[in-house]
Amino acid sequence: MHPLRKQRLQLVILIVVATTVVVGLVLYMLRENGNFFYTPEQIISGEAPQDVYLRAGGMVVDGSLKRADDSLWVQFQITDGIENLTVEHTGILPDLFTEGEAAIASGKVDENLVLQATQILAKHDENYTPPEVADAMNEAYERKQEALGEERYKESGGDQKKYYLDNTK
Amino acid sequence: MSWQWFHRLGSPRWFYHNSARWLAWLCPIAAVVVLGGLVWGLAIAPEDAKQGNSFRIIYLHVPASFLALAGYYIMAIAGAVGLIWKMKLSYMVMKSAAPIGAALTFIALFSGAIWGKPTWGTYWVWDARITSMLILLFLYLGVMALQYAYHSIDAASKASAILALVGTVNIPIIYKSVDWWYTLHQPATIKFTSAPSMHPDMFQPLLVMIIGFYLFYAVALILHTRSEILRRERKTSWVRELLKPKQEFKADKQVGKR
Numbered sequence: 001m002h003p004l005r006k007q008r009l010q011l012v013i014l015i016v017v018a019t020t021v022v023v024g025l026v027l028y029m030l031r032e033n034g035n036f037f038y039t040p041e042q043i044i045s046g047e048a049p050q051d052v053y054l055r056a057g058g059m060v061v062d063g064s065l066k067r068a069d070d071s072l073w074v075q076f077q078i079t080d081g082i083e084n085l086t087v088e089h090t091g092i093l094p095d096l097f098t099e100g101e102a103a104i105a106s107g108k109v110d111e112n113l114v115l116q117a118t119q120i121l122a123k124h125d126e127n128y129t130p131p132e133v134a135d136a137m138n139e140a141y142e143r144k145q146e147a148l149g150e151e152r153y154k155e156s157g158g159d160q161k162k163y164y165l166d167n168t169k
Numbered sequence: 170m171s172w173q174w175f176h177r178l179g180s181p182r183w184f185y186h187n188s189a190r191w192l193a194w195l196c197p198i199a200a201v202v203v204l205g206g207l208v209w210g211l212a213i214a215p216e217d218a219k220q221g222n223s224f225r226i227i228y229l230h231v232p233a234s235f236l237a238l239a240g241y242y243i244m245a246i247a248g249a250v251g252l253i254w255k256m257k258l259s260y261m262v263m264k265s266a267a268p269i270g271a272a273l274t275f276i277a278l279f280s281g282a283i284w285g286k287p288t289w290g291t292y293w294v295w296d297a298r299i300t301s302m303l304i305l306l307f308l309y310l311g312v313m314a315l316q317y318a319y320h321s322i323d324a325a326s327k328a329s330a331i332l333a334l335v336g337t338v339n340i341p342i343i344y345k346s347v348d349w350w351y352t353l354h355q356p357a358t359i360k361f362t363s364a365p366s367m368h369p370d371m372f373q374p375l376l377v378m379i380i381g382f383y384l385f386y387a388v389a390l391i392l393h394t395r396s397e398i399l400r401r402e403r404k405t406s407w408v409r410e411l412l413k414p415k416q417e418f419k420a421d422k423q424v425g426k427r
Contacts, residue, residue: 001172005253005254008252008253009253011252012249012252012253012334015331015334015335016334016335016337016338019334019335019337019338020338023338023339023342024338027342027349034297034349034350035297035350035351035352036294036295036296036297036350036351036352036353037351037353039351057351093290094288094289094290095287095288095290096219096220096287096288096289096290097290101219104353119290119291120290121289121290121291121294121353122288122289122290123289123353123355124219124220124288124289124355125355125366126355126356126357126358126366127358127366127367128217128220128224128227128358128366128367128368128371129217129218129367129368129371130215130216130217130218130368130370130371131215131216131217131218132215133218133368134218134219135218
């Protein structure tokens with residue numbers, strides 16, 4: 001390679017490396033500030049700022065969704081596997097909002113550590129499956145759970161109370 | 170190592186003459202693959218268990234996003250080659266790649282917004298993925314604007330090439346944004362390291378669409394570059410020659426009719 005071209009190549013590499021280092025440092029300083037939402041654990045432990053409008057994201061806890069009979073008020077819990085955060089909202093939920101799926105709630109956390117949300121967004125995962133396949137997978141999962149339950153029932157020697165306790169742990 | 174082949178590739182005249190042959194087979198293949206992928210994805214592939222039919226916008230959204238990112242590298246590499254080898258053709262490719270990339274980025278953002286409403290419940294949020302993608306659109310628009318900011322083509326090309334190179338830092342950020350930060354946007358379905366988290370019946374048409382978009386991108390880039398060659402080389406003898414015989418041919422025909 002011609003020495004002059006080599007010099008220009010080095011300059012090009014320098015431009016790319018220098019911007020990468022600078023932007024990399026900026027992003028490193030940003031870190032959590034680049035996050036779109038806080039986890040329930042961050043909010044309950046007090047790591048998240050208080051008395052400000054913020055977003056919380058997590059999995060909607062199975063069986064936690066409660067609806068009012070006469071209004072659009074809903075209450076549910078979201079979890080990150082460590083802490084559960086109660087969310088209250090008055091309004092229409094996105095179509096994809098269901099228990100066991102992720103959701104993001106924006107609003108203010110009140111003194112009872114309940115997030116009074118003004119907006120609820122559903123977060124969907126990166127997995128795509130046809131309905132029949134999803135049904136078959138759910139069935140297989142349920143069968144496995146049943147088989148597991150029966151096994152435990154046998155292990156417990158037919159003791160109803162012990163079986164119940166084992167399964168509700 | 171001999172760089173002769175490389176310098177021949179850099180000749181606008183050589184490119185103009187040979188690209189006509191490439192287009193002759195690239196155009197029909199691209200059309201067939203894109204149309205086939207569209208029909209397969211939109212009509213034949215099964216719907217998603219959770220999202221229903223709305224997930225089908227993935228067949229436009231993902232290929233457009235792929236090429237918006239890949240196209241930026243093509244533009245930046247063309248700019249770097251132009252800076253290092255002072256190759257005119259390379260700068261023309263860089264200039265041509267900018268509006269195509271901007272259009273694809275816009276399609277990715279727009280289809281994402283349309284997809285976001287029925288799934289997330291909102292058209293737009295300022296999360297890391299969507300914001301970094303918007304910055305990509307501005308980078309493309311910046312390169313386009315710089316082309317017109319200078320009187321001299323050489324100065325415009327150099328400035329654009331440097332902006333294109335600086336902007337490359339954004340591409341890995343867009344790609345990794347969903348892993349580095351909590352975002353509303355879901356992580357990647359198609360991964361380099363493991364199998365796609367998508368049923369094969371849905372993934373195959375998506376793969377066809379991605380290949381189709383690569384082919385379409387090649388066609389669009391070659392066509393843009395060809396017109397840019399004619400514009401910039403209009404004063405050279407070979408372009409004048411190229412336009413002259415056609416007029417004579419027309420005159421011949423008229424003579425023949427008489």
